[in-house]
Amino acid sequence: MREAVEDGSGRETVGSVLRACQLLGQFGAERPVITLAELTAASGLNKPTVHRLMSSFVEAGWVHRDHSGAYRVRMPVFAIGSAALAGFDLRTEARPELEALASRFGDTAFLMVPSGAGAVCIDRVEGGKPMVLAAVAIGSVLPFHAAAAPVAMVAFDPELRRRVLAEPLPAFTGETFVDPAEFAAHLDEVRAGGVARSRDDYLQGVSAVAAPVLGSGGSLIGTISLGGHSDDFTGAPGDLRAAEVRAAAERLTGSLSTARF
Template identity: 55%
Template sequence: MAAPIESEAQVGRDIVGAVLKACSLLEHFDAARPVWTLNQLTSASGMNKTTVHRLMTTLIHAGWVDRTAEGSYRIAMPVFEIGSAALVNLDIRTAARPFMVDLAETFGDTAYLMVPAEEGAVCIDRLEGNNPLVVAGINIGSVMPYHAAAGPIVMLAFSDMLRSRWIERGLPSFTEHTLTDAAALGEHLDSVRAAGYSVSNSDYLQGVAAVAAPILGRDGSVIASISIGGRVEAFTGTALEKKIEQVCDAAARLTRVAEALPQ
């Protein structure tokens, strides 16, 4: 027998707002910023100081947060224990799936997860959005050249090893927009690495554009790319800016996950 589907109203009644607020405060703590003062958390969260103080005091009482000698807040051991338990059976494909769902649902484009391999970028997951364009030719298991399309290019830009190997090869053309000149490709890779993301436009498939960002491992090496692709008309102006922002945010969050995965 199927489980009953809860209505939005029922879900709303079941949600405890204070818990959501407490969780949002915990999300501010990461490896780059492990300690926060009350004033810093108040400013970053947008909540009032009294609310932040009460929530953090509750988290301290629960054992999830500690106070430093200076009175600042830091994450306590139970959070690390729960995080470690979650990472035991987690891989990058599993971790990336919710982000791919979010990207596909938000923009209607097709979301991709690719990993580097000797002969090219391998697509290990794909999720179609609701836009009418179906990107044919890029499926799970497809091996793509590194010098075309946003996902492969961003991995090439962030990997000196791949770059030294790939640019020495002859670079075939797939459309009139494919970069086949080694010098021009090198300049493009430099700009992609500086920007932190790649945007492609009809360089692999005519009429298809994409945005990709790299997922980096603990040692800074590129382990994957996350991207969205669709009609070139949908990758311009403000729409493109929003896609870049969300793809980069997903990649940054997945990088933090990848840095914590067991080696």
């Protein structure tokens, strides 16, 4: 493989590695074969640089170039991806995000995943505020039509949405959605905004914000959420919580994306 010329500090070498990783990142299940022109357009790099880096991958046996000039990743890349997946755990990946949210706002941060019975809490981190949401512990199952995290799941999973809207929507408080048409309109708003907000709809005095963690093709994997005193989730403080939860979920989604080949 051709070596990059260093400038004495290693910056050129690092830059070449980053550009090479950027090119490999263009391949995926939805795009297994890519031409030189497509790689150039997608990466924003110039054609000679793309050709040089891809030729190095071909020489190393990581990429195959077919008779038409299109590129396809080879088994060594899949082996590395398999190693990443073998050590991948959703709770482990999400834990730093939960801890950061709980520490910043003092609320309780949750990681939840969908199940046949409802939204299951698989991890939680308590913040420094006195309210402890003991009603939502690890292993708790929440209904899909109440609380921010379950609602976010329904908004971002079309099949789950159809199922939930076809079932009765029992009330837990006076704020719970019980009318299918109203709930459907709310789900549209959540999907459009990218974040769900709840206020007193599952537990009185408790509000939450949640955002989806998505997998391949936008499929729902779970949610990251933050819950606490309702008074802390109104106005600018509520908007800030919503923005940070959404950003955390997007970072976790990105981690899932880079963990797949």
